[in-house]
Amino acid sequence: MYYRMKLQDKVRVPPGRLGEDLKTVVLDELQKQLEGSIDKEIGIFIAVTGIEDIGEGDIIPGDGAVYYYVEFDAVVLRLSMQEIVEGEVVETTSFGAFVSLGPIDAMLHVSQISDDFINYDEKNGRLICQETKRQIAVGDGVRARVVSLSLSERDPRESKIGLTMRQAGLGTENWIEEDMEAAKADGAKE
Structure with missing residues (x-):
């Protein structure tokens, strides 16, 4: 925050x-x-x-x-453990995505994106969930939770911040909108 x-x-x-x-x-x-x-x-x-x-x-x-x-x-x-943060994906790799939080980047490991198996589409620079087909690409806005925090005063570039999106209410902006619309549709059925 x-x-x-x-x-x-x-x-x-x-x-x-x-x-x-x-x-x-x-x-x-x-x-x-x-x-x-x-x-x-x-x-x-x-x-x-x-x-x-x-x-x-x-x-x-x-x-x-x-x-x-x-x-x-x-x-x-000032970041703290378990804090919800919003950022923008600035790079995708086979092991996850780097998310810009403004002055510092955080790592979103593939194991922390979804319960789904994640494939990396190297040609298009996207991470794709195998079952749901949800994707993460450079430029996507994400909401995530801080799960690891190691700040280096001596060399700020060596700081490490780990994120997760494996909880309700977290994910890319598109995922969150999809989940909210699905919840509204389920509520209308009842």
Whole structure:
């Protein structure tokens, strides 16, 4: 889930930028430092949106920069186990699909797509359920549940997020619509 947060940090303003507008420089430096990074306690930094307060600066001998204590606003993505997420399929392979959750991709293994046996149509880049003939392809919107979560602060590209769609109410947008229409039809019969 996405959150707007007020945070505090120390920001290094390089000596070459000391003559510029301090608020602009601090915002720029924070954006370079944080956006796209991961903090296991806070989440995945999407954007630093504004500076609330800039405190006194500290000078460290031997370093021409000034270090400021800063209070700022940020937007972060904080994922948790069993959370329902929506994303878009960005790649299909013989072992599953990669789903973009915005700033990070998650893995949807073939064993977590359906109870059905899954075939991979390499020519068309689709995963096809053998019995129901339901398909997943690049560009499909999906709703899934987070079942494994391993975020790497050191190298965000090494983070691993596992998803499942093997529960009611989960699947591609088309599958969910089909299920809802089938439920309405069953309700009308009774």
